[in-house]
Amino acid sequence: ETPQKLKNRLGHAAYFVSAATALKSIHPIKVRIRTEEGFEMEDDVIFCAVSNSISLAGAIKLRRREVGLNDGVFELMIVSYPRNILEVRNKVMRLLTRDFTHEDVHLMRTRRAEFTFTEEVPWTVDGEYAGAHQTVVIENVHNAVQIFRR
16 A cells, blocks of 8 residues: 555555565475466566466456457466566556567467466465465366356
8 A cells, every 4th residue: 555645745656666665574485387279487476377367366467469369378467576666666567568579478378378486375266365386287177067048
């Protein structure tokens, strides 16, 4: 939360100052990610999500044309850990403007992704705690559930 006094003094820059302060308490998570389509990376990340929605974590909005709800693939977003306040600013602006063309903010489509961490990491499914894991595999099983309408 950004204090009102700071906002009055610094204006919009107050949010970046608050983010930089909060960044000290957020630790990077070392992860290796591999997808079925051949993408592979190992990096420190601050955010990672696998979804099939136009909204990630309730805050990041994707364009409807970027998401197919019945296409057999998930959207995978990876945000690398920012090393300084300029990187925080750049990542926030990329997320707000939906600019996913840079290496530090990835958005891709995948049918299967495997995450390997150096230690057990808390994981959530639909916002609910799903235990701590060192390896997580997520796979989209296309048309596995049939929904009938009368």
